[in-house]
Amino acid sequence: MARVKVAINGYGTIGKRVADAIDAQNDMEIVGVTKTGPSFGCEMAAKKGFDLYCTSDDKDMISSFEDSRFVCKGGLKDLLSKSDVVIDCSPGKMGATNLKKYQEAGVKSIFQGGEKHSLTGLSYTSCANHLENFGAETTRVVSCNTTGLSRTLVPLYDLCGSLKVECTMIRRAADPGDSNKGPINAIKPVLKVPSHHGPDVMTVKPEIEINSLAVAVPTTIMHVHAIIADLPENHGLTTEKILDIWKGTPRVIVMNGQGNRITTTAEVMEMARDIGRKWGDLHEIFVWEDGVRLIGNRLYYFQAIHQESDVIPENVDCVRALMKLEQSWTESVTKTDQAISRYYNI
Numbered sequence: 001m002a003r004v005k006v007a008i009n010g011y012g013t014i015g016k017r018v019a020d021a022i023d024a025q026n027d028m029e030i031v032g033v034t035k036t037g038p039s040f041g042c043e044m045a046a047k048k049g050f051d052l053y054c055t056s057d058d059k060d061m062i063s064s065f066e067d068s069r070f071v072c073k074g075g076l077k078d079l080l081s082k083s084d085v086v087i088d089c090s091p092g093k094m095g096a097t098n099l100k101k102y103q104e105a106g107v108k109s110i111f112q113g114g115e116k117h118s119l120t121g122l123s124y125t126s127c128a129n130h131l132e133n134f135g136a137e138t139t140r141v142v143s144c145n146t147t148g149l150s151r152t153l154v155p156l157y158d159l160c161g162s163l164k165v166e167c168t169m170i171r172r173a174a175d176p177g178d179s180n181k182g183p184i185n186a187i188k189p190v191l192k193v194p195s196h197h198g199p200d201v202m203t204v205k206p207e208i209e210i211n212s213l214a215v216a217v218p219t220t221i222m223h224v225h226a227i228i229a230d231l232p233e234n235h236g237l238t239t240e241k242i243l244d245i246w247k248g249t250p251r252v253i254v255m256n257g258q259g260n261r262i263t264t265t266a267e268v269m270e271m272a273r274d275i276g277r278k279w280g281d282l283h284e285i286f287v288w289e290d291g292v293r294l295i296g297n298r299l300y301y302f303q304a305i306h307q308e309s310d311v312i313p314e315n316v317d318c319v320r321a322l323m324k325l326e327q328s329w330t331e332s333v334t335k336t337d338q339a340i341s342r343y344y345n346i
């Protein structure tokens, strides 16, 4: 069967990772990636053998590549003409302009969490609503935080039939490659209350009642979520049973923090570097076993999210949903994750 042709519009933090994850699969291929102009990121595209295009069709922008050592194959229109689906990894809030271009080119599209749900009217997380997205023209893979919340809450909801959740997102201030974001010496509460993160889960699983607060802290590695979830009466669960559910859930890692001496995000990231994925990524959500406790109907837990990478395999599954390659989300997740593991020889 012919491989699905995938374009990456925006080869930055998310785009370069998604490109590798797609490249690892045997049912899809990268037909090109885009940059605004020549920069160090083009080097990696060249090394990988990905064709390079400009994010724009503007002649001056395209010709800015001419004085560089990078070959630009054309503008966005040229790339779209070769593609079945485009994964938009542009900085947030460019979606409306880009969506128009994709629609004009007759190409399916996947946006990221920096765009609002209203842009596409549909959002995506593998474990929550793969089938709802089956054959869709356009959708949005939810943000790293929303993906993280969905990974642990959806299996719990599926078991209990009702969940009321309050959570606090302790957010990294900037990605490691950002030099223009902060705070660098402050703790910054998000003064829009509740924050958008929790309610965004309802775009993929509306049945979960959830609200959140958020605070940015001076770190570049990971977000931590402090979560309180109220289960229904007669839930029949124990702390141990909940841990067992998560241990059997794809893309969730449950580890004892004190026993393994992994009690901070720094150690979680060090463990991720040991695993051997490029960039030291951790696609899985990390749950501290000894930070989980069910008291009556109320569940308390912490989890950590590698913000740059948990959404990466979701984008692959999302291509399978839009292109009708795989109906079962669990089958897609297995295919995606096995292919990525082989790619990095893990």
Ligand SMILES: NC(=O)c1ccc[n+]([C@@H]2O[C@H](COP(=O)([O-])OP(=O)(O)OC[C@H]3O[C@@H](n4cnc5c(N)ncnc54)[C@H](OP(=O)(O)O)[C@@H]3O)[C@@H](O)[C@H]2O)c1
Binding pocket: 009, 010, 011, 012, 013, 014, 015, 034, 035, 036, 037, 039, 041, 055, 089, 090, 091, 092, 093, 094, 098, 112, 113, 114, 115, 143, 144, 175, 307, 308, 309, 311
């Ligand atoms: N970073 C995270 O932790 C994270 C996590 C989850 C979701 N997201 C979401 O993922 C999306 C991308 O974020 P990012 O962190 O990858 O951003 P980023 O590192 O700033 O990368 C953005 C990329 O888009 C390119 N670009 C600029 N203007 C464009 C345009 N008009 N059309 C297409 N591409 C354009 C940039 O090109 P140049 O390289 O030439 O400047 C760059 O390669 C956002 O929606 C964000 O909210 C980010």
